[in-house]
Amino acid sequence: MTTKEVATEMVALCREGKWEECIKKFYSPDIKSIEPDGSTWGTVQGLEAIAKKGQEWQEMVAEFHSGEISDPIVAENFFSITMKSKVTMKGMDQPINMDEVCVYEVNDGKVVKEQFFYTPLPEFA
Template sequence: MTTQEVATEMVALCRAGKWEECIQKFYSPDIKSIEPEGATWGTVQGFDAIAKKGQEWQEMVAEFHSSEISDPIVAENFFSITMKSKVTMKGLDQPINMDKVCVYEVSDGKVVKEQFFYTPMPALA
């Protein structure tokens, strides 16, 4: 698959809320995931670490209100999207908006690296 094909299909699956299917279909077993400095997870690598990160995220969310994912922008073996979500986190009374830029690197039809750019939330007391 080309980078454009991977990007288009990943966005479609994510928009449909099929996150697990997206990971299983497109992520390399050795995927490297990089969060911004000060974020909860930092850098993790591999399916197990990605699954753990996803589970921990789900456990932090009290209510998921909305999500918007942009069309991908593709250049060679990279693509980027924006993700905008409105969620209520456990321990907070009001929903918050979470916006991030996501950059993916594709090799042989698989995502080998993802990097997220956003302002990390302060730790909940």
Template sequence: MTTQEVANRLVELCREGKFEQVFQELYSPEIVSIEPDGGPWGTMKGFEALEKKAKEWHDMVTEFHSSEISDPLVAENFFTMTMKSKVTMKGMDHPIDMDEVCVYRVADGKVVTEQFFYTPMPELV
């Protein structure tokens, strides 16, 4: 797959809420995931680490209210998109808005690096 094809498919699956399928279909087994400093996860490597992070994230959320995924912007073997969501977290009595920029690097038709840019919320760390 080309970088554009990977980007389009990743956006499609994210919009459908099929995040586990993103891992299985589009990610390299040696995937590196980078979260911002001050966030709960830091840098992780491999499918198992990403699956653990995804489970921890979903366990922190009591309700998903909305989600918006932008179209991808592709340059060479990189692409980016934004993710916006409104969620209610455990221990909170009101929904919060979350907004992040996601950057991916593709090699040999698979995502090999993902990096997220957002301001970590102290109450979630």
């Protein structure tokens, strides 16, 4: 698959909330995932670490109110999207808006690296 095909299919699956299917279909077993400095996770590698990170995120969220994923922008073997969501975190009374830029690197039809750009919430770092 081309990078554009991977990007288009990933975005479609994510918009449907099919995160696990997306990871199983498109992520390399050795994927590297990079969060911003000051975040909860930092850098992790491998599918098991990605799954653990996703589980920990779900455990932090009390309620998911809304989400939006942009169309991908593709350049060579990279693509980027923006993700916006409104969530109530456990221990917080009010929902918060989260906004991030996600950059993915694709090699041989598999995502080999993902990097997220956002301002970490100090109380969850």
